[in-house]
Amino acid sequence: MDSFTNLTGIAAPMPLVNIDTDMIIPKQFLKTIKRSGLGRNLFDEMRYDREGNEIADFVLNRPEAKGCQILVAGRNIGCGSSREHAPWALLDFGIRCVISTSFADIFYNNCFKNGILPVTLPAEAVAHLMKDAEKGANARIMIDLPAQTVTAADGTVFAFDIDPFKKHCLVNGLDDIGLSLEKVSAIDAYEAQARTQRPWL
Amino acid sequence: MTAPRTLYDKIWDDHVAHRSDDGTCLLYIDRHLVHEVTSPQAFEGLRMAGRKVRAPEKTIAVPDHNVPTTTGREARIDNEESRIQVETLDRNARDFGIHYYPVSDIRQGIVHIIGPEQGWTLPGTTIVCGDSHTATHGAFGALAHGIGTSEVEHVLATQTLIQKKSKNMKVEITGTLGPGVTAKDITMAVIGATGTAGGTGHVIEYCGEAIRALSMEGRMTVCNMAIEGGARAGLIAPDEKTFDYLRGRPHAPKGAAWEAALAFWRTLHTDEGAHFDKVVTIRAEDIAPLVTWGTSPEDVLPITATVPDPESFAGGKVEAARRALDYMGLKPGTRLADVAIDAVFIGSCTNGRIEDLRAAAAILRGRRLAPGVRGMVVPGSGLVRHQAEEEGLAQVFIDAGFEWRLAGCSMCLGMNPDQLAPGERCAATSNRNFEGRQGYKGRTHLMSPAMAAAAAITGRLTDVREMMAETV
Ligand code: SF4
Numbered sequence: 001m002d003s004f005t006n007l008t009g010i011a012a013p014m015p016l017v018n019i020d021t022d023m024i025i026p027k028q029f030l031k032t033i034k035r036s037g038l039g040r041n042l043f044d045e046m047r048y049d050r051e052g053n054e055i056a057d058f059v060l061n062r063p064e065a066k067g068c069q070i071l072v073a074g075r076n077i078g079c080g081s082s083r084e085h086a087p088w089a090l091l092d093f094g095i096r097c098v099i100s101t102s103f104a105d106i107f108y109n110n111c112f113k114n115g116i117l118p119v120t121l122p123a124e125a126v127a128h129l130m131k132d133a134e135k136g137a138n139a140r141i142m143i144d145l146p147a148q149t150v151t152a153a154d155g156t157v158f159a160f161d162i163d164p165f166k167k168h169c170l171v172n173g174l175d176d177i178g179l180s181l182e183k184v185s186a187i188d189a190y191e192a193q194a195r196t197q198r199p200w201l
Numbered sequence: 202m203t204a205p206r207t208l209y210d211k212i213w214d215d216h217v218a219h220r221s222d223d224g225t226c227l228l229y230i231d232r233h234l235v236h237e238v239t240s241p242q243a244f245e246g247l248r249m250a251g252r253k254v255r256a257p258e259k260t261i262a263v264p265d266h267n268v269p270t271t272t273g274r275e276a277r278i279d280n281e282e283s284r285i286q287v288e289t290l291d292r293n294a295r296d297f298g299i300h301y302y303p304v305s306d307i308r309q310g311i312v313h314i315i316g317p318e319q320g321w322t323l324p325g326t327t328i329v330c331g332d333s334h335t336a337t338h339g340a341f342g343a344l345a346h347g348i349g350t351s352e353v354e355h356v357l358a359t360q361t362l363i364q365k366k367s368k369n370m371k372v373e374i375t376g377t378l379g380p381g382v383t384a385k386d387i388t389m390a391v392i393g394a395t396g397t398a399g400g401t402g403h404v405i406e407y408c409g410e411a412i413r414a415l416s417m418e419g420r421m422t423v424c425n426m427a428i429e430g431g432a433r434a435g436l437i438a439p440d441e442k443t444f445d446y447l448r449g450r451p452h453a454p455k456g457a458a459w460e461a462a463l464a465f466w467r468t469l470h471t472d473e474g475a476h477f478d479k480v481v482t483i484r485a486e487d488i489a490p491l492v493t494w495g496t497s498p499e500d501v502l503p504i505t506a507t508v509p510d511p512e513s514f515a516g517g518k519v520e521a522a523r524r525a526l527d528y529m530g531l532k533p534g535t536r537l538a539d540v541a542i543d544a545v546f547i548g549s550c551t552n553g554r555i556e557d558l559r560a561a562a563a564i565l566r567g568r569r570l571a572p573g574v575r576g577m578v579v580p581g582s583g584l585v586r587h588q589a590e591e592e593g594l595a596q597v598f599i600d601a602g603f604e605w606r607l608a609g610c611s612m613c614l615g616m617n618p619d620q621l622a623p624g625e626r627c628a629a630t631s632n633r634n635f636e637g638r639q640g641y642k643g644r645t646h647l648m649s650p651a652m653a654a655a656a657a658i659t660g661r662l663t664d665v666r667e668m669m670a671e672t673v
Pocket residue numbers: 265266311312313332334549550551609610613614631632
């Protein structure tokens with residue numbers, strides 16, 4: 001997994017609330033057995049018409065969103081299905097950071113596993129950044145994960161909270177499984193004890 | 202004396218294999234359920250790292266999401282990508298030596314239906330699956346989390362999940378449900394009251410007289426949609442009904458082990474005075490048969506209501522409601538009971554169990570689908586299908602003009618050919634009414650099996666209580 005430290009870039013605004021993972025990547029693209037190549041179909045049913053032509057006024061098709069690496073979204077983004085194809089599609093499209101007032105739990109977790117930083121901020125801060133996002137390339141947003149800040153185009157700084165362990169893994173691009181396997185003796189000990197306490201399992 | 206604990210606290214405490222100073226834990230997983238859509242990349246990851254499945258005997262796989270529900274599928278799946286995904290699961294199950302129920306097996310079905318049916322789901326266990334509706338298993342007093350594919354790989358390799366403890370939330374349903382009101386209406390009423398993010402960061406324990414009165418099937422329906430309320434999991438304390446359901450199931454403990462398990466399971470309840478971070482109480486008497494009108498499961502209203510005006514909402518929801526009504530092709534002020542439908546889908550891990558089919562068949566017996574309406578029944582497992590045939594329910598559906606399908610997820614998410622056409626409106630017993638969920642531009646109204654059956658007969662959304670009056 002790629003590490004994440006600092007990012008300066010333009011953002012795409014999606015003020016819609018409850019953006020679900022079926023919207024982010026519709027089910028017809030879940031038939032893949034790979035993780036790559038899903039960016040083309042990110043927000044597919046909102047982005048293309050039935051013939052596959054781009055819908056001009058959808059935010060990611062607008063010229064000002066070209067090259068965006070940040071998504072600013074309405075509350076409760078990522079609700080619904082657990083499909084990790086959602087962050088895979090975002091990442092493949094080039095999005096490295098999602099900002100919202102709230103995230104659905106599984107999606108939030110899935111972002112971290114793929115080097116995407118989900119940033120939770122209060123409503124006023126998100127509204128401020130949403131305005132920046134609407135300006136496209138005329139407004140750059142700066143994210144500093146080690147310092148836990150987002151800086152808006154006008155220099156306003158918003159601090160955000162993040163779980164220290166998740167931050168550590170993201171900053172260092174660490175593989176969870178490798179880390180957990182270092183604790184294999186604890187898992188062995190737990191299994192031995194559980195076998196005597198709940199032998200029916 | 203230890204402080205009083207909730208059911209969630211107890212199961213959590215029993216499963217912490219390692220705790221770091223910052224509270225991040227490795228939670229040991231007793232049962233890992235796997236399906237074809239969210240697992241290929243995880244097995245591939247294991248292979249690339251040269252890792253094994255740590256506990257294959259605790260890992261159970263079944264193809265369900267994109268299998269066709271028409272006959273002949275064990276010989277051939279026409280859609281190439283679906284076929285590759287199912288074949289990949291076949292191969293992974295074989296290579297890694299995990300339990301497997303292929304499409305040719307009568308025990309195949311939706312992963313959340315066959316877990317309990319086969320006795321894999323037991324009280325006090327931790328269960329994960331790369332699927333958000335894993336919450337279903339909470340009906341047995343099991344802590345069941347939906348996880349992403351990276352986490353699937355993590356569990357395969359380590360048999361643990363990296364977790365921090367969630368908060369405790371209590372949802373109490375007091376009193377007694379009225380006639381025609383079901384478990385589905387309870388779970389939809391809760392989401393209607395708390396919103397799709399109301400449970401975020403919490404594990405919900407459902408309790409109260411109306412929950413106790415539910416069958417195991419009904420309890421599974423309630424817990425199934427905990428995720429639709431944003432919760433990390435849903436739980437119901439086990440009781441005699443739970444034990445009766447499990448006794449004799451293939452993978453439930455037997456003999457002395459059963460007795461030992463039973464003694465332990467009886468300790469699995471929230472202690473008097475235990476702390477909940479959030480409490481919601483709903484009176485069962487206040488719940489009417491519900492339907493959704495929009496494109497989020499929180500968009501619920503009693504069938505007797507009218508389509509709401511988007512302006513009546515607050516904040517970001519105004520725009521979302523406008524968009525939803527536009528998508529659904531509905532106008533504010535229209536009586537929900539006047540909304541005509543094109544299709545009826547009875548099935549899914551929410552309502553694809555035997556009791557659900559009985560409830561729908563009870564309304565349909567001796568009646569027929571309204572002209573022009575297409576009806577589909579997809580049992581949740583091969584065994585449910587078989588039992589429904591034995592009980593004569595299949596014939597009721599067939600006589601009413603429904604298609605009687607093989608088990609799978611089917612039109613719940615439309616990954617297989619079972620899909621709505623653009624603009625088609627469906628009365629569905631599933632759990633998600635998202636845009637495009639049941640097919641591109643398809644329109645979904647969620648409701649109980651009895652309500653879906655009532656809609657099938659009249660060809661419009663219908664208050665099942667009127668039909669019940671007619672039957673008496
Ligand atoms: S029936 Fe629907 S909700 Fe349940 S597991 Fe299958 S696709 Fe998911």
